[in-house]
Amino acid sequence: EAQVTQNPRYLITVTGKKLTVTCSQNMNHEYMSWYRQDPGLGLRQIYYSMNVEVTDKGDVPEGYKVSRKEKRNFPLILESPSPNQTSLYFCASSYTGGSTDTQYFGPGTRLTVL
Amino acid sequence: SQKIEQNSEALNIQEGKTATLTCNYTNYSPAYLQWYRQDPGRGPVFLLLIRENEKEKRKERLKVTFDTTLKQSLFHITASQPADSATYLCAHTGGGADGLTFGKGTHLIIQP
Numbered sequence: 001e002a003q004v005t006q007n008p009r010y011l012i013t014v015t016g017k018k019l020t021v022t023c024s025q026n027m028n029h030e031y032m033s034w035y036r037q038d039p040g041l042g043l044r045q046i047y048y049s050m051n052v053e054v055t056d057k058g059d060v061p062e063g064y065k066v067s068r069k070e071k072r073n074f075p076l077i078l079e080s081p082s083p084n085q086t087s088l089y090f091c092a093s094s095y096t097g098g099s100t101d102t103q104y105f106g107p108g109t110r111l112t113v114l
Numbered sequence: 115s116q117k118i119e120q121n122s123e124a125l126n127i128q129e130g131k132t133a134t135l136t137c138n139y140t141n142y143s144p145a146y147l148q149w150y151r152q153d154p155g156r157g158p159v160f161l162l163l164i165r166e167n168e169k170e171k172r173k174e175r176l177k178v179t180f181d182t183t184l185k186q187s188l189f190h191i192t193a194s195q196p197a198d199s200a201t202y203l204c205a206h207t208g209g210g211a212d213g214l215t216f217g218k219g220t221h222l223i224i225q226p
Contacts, residue, residue, distance in 0.1 A: 004157075033213050040122075042218040043158070043203070058213060090157050099146045099207040100165075103214060105157030 002027045004106035006091050012112045013081055021076045021109050023091030029104075031097030032074040033058065034066065036087040037108075043090070049074055050097060081113040116141055116206050120217035127194050127224050135189040135220045137204030147187045148214065149178055150203040158203055162189075194224045 004025045013019055025032065033048035035058075045058030049068040063085055065077040074093075078085060089109045094101035117140040127133040137147065146165055150158035164171045164180045164187065171178045177190040191198050201221045205214035 035213075040218065043214075043216040045213045048213050092157075097213070100163060102160040102163070103148075103150075103158075105159070108155065108157055110155075 002104070004091055004093055004104050006089075006106040006109050008109060009107060010110050012114065014114050015082055016080050019078050019081060019111075021078075021089060021091075021111070023074045023076065023106060024072050025074075025091075025093040025104070026072065027093060027095075027104065028071065029093035029095055030071070031095065031101070032068065032091065032093045033097075033103075034064070034074070034076050035090045035092065036060065037090060038087050046076070046089075048097070081111075083113045085111065086113045087111060116215055118204055118206050118215055118217035120202075120204055120220050122218040122220060124221040124223055127222065129194060129196060129224055129226050131194055133191040133194045133198065133222055133224065135202050135204075135222065137187040137189065137217055139185050139187075139206060146207045147178070147180060148205045148207065149176075149187075149189050150205060152201045152203055152219065154201075161202075191222075196224045196226055198222065199224045 007022045030051045034046040035043045037043045044060045046064050047066040049055045055066050091106040092103045094103045119138045148163045149161045152158040162178045164178045175192045179188045201219040203219045204217040
């Protein structure tokens with residue numbers, strides 16, 4: 001089954017404790033991205049990747065890092081999480097990131113930073 | 115930059131009626147608009163894409179229109195059912211690889 005998976009689905013952590021949210025897709029997509037979703041603000045893009053070893057900032061990249069060492073994986077790294085990063089995070093992928101591409105979203109990771 | 119505006123208040127519709135959701139955009143005409151459905155606690159799911167040179171797109175009970183004069187897209191669900199209750203997101207893509215710019219979504223409730 002074609003899908004985007006994320007782990008963990010739920011995470012409660014404390015300020016400053018480094019964490020990684022994993023994302024994997026099995027559709028051989030070149031383009032992957034991370035979004036965060038907050039009440040009243042909607043979905044906002046954090047980082048995206050056009051292909052292996054190619055990443056770029058989205059609209060809200062501060063406090064986040066990403067890497068793309070393999071085509072299928074695109075982990076999101078919070079080196080020193082803060083409470084304002086409490087949010088619902090979605091990973092997404094598409095074939096090339098082109099304007100007509102359908103974005104496939106993962107199930108989401110709900111992160112709470114205390 | 116492009117701004118996408120949706121009525122983020124809940125929209126209550128009686129079962130069997132047509133639900134119409136509005137997506138307004140500012141500035142220049144976006145090349146493409148996409149519509150997604152999102153259920154609580156789940157990721158958005160793609161529904162339809164409409165290009166700026168298309169007036170209308172249909173898929174089963176769904177219809178999307180694009181009016182570049184009004185800077186507006188309308189999303190219709192005909193013969194609505196309680197299972198259609200969800201949040202519907204409008205998103206702009208202007209070309210390139212910088213992803214989608216989403217509206218805040220409209221929460222649709224279909225009442226039996």
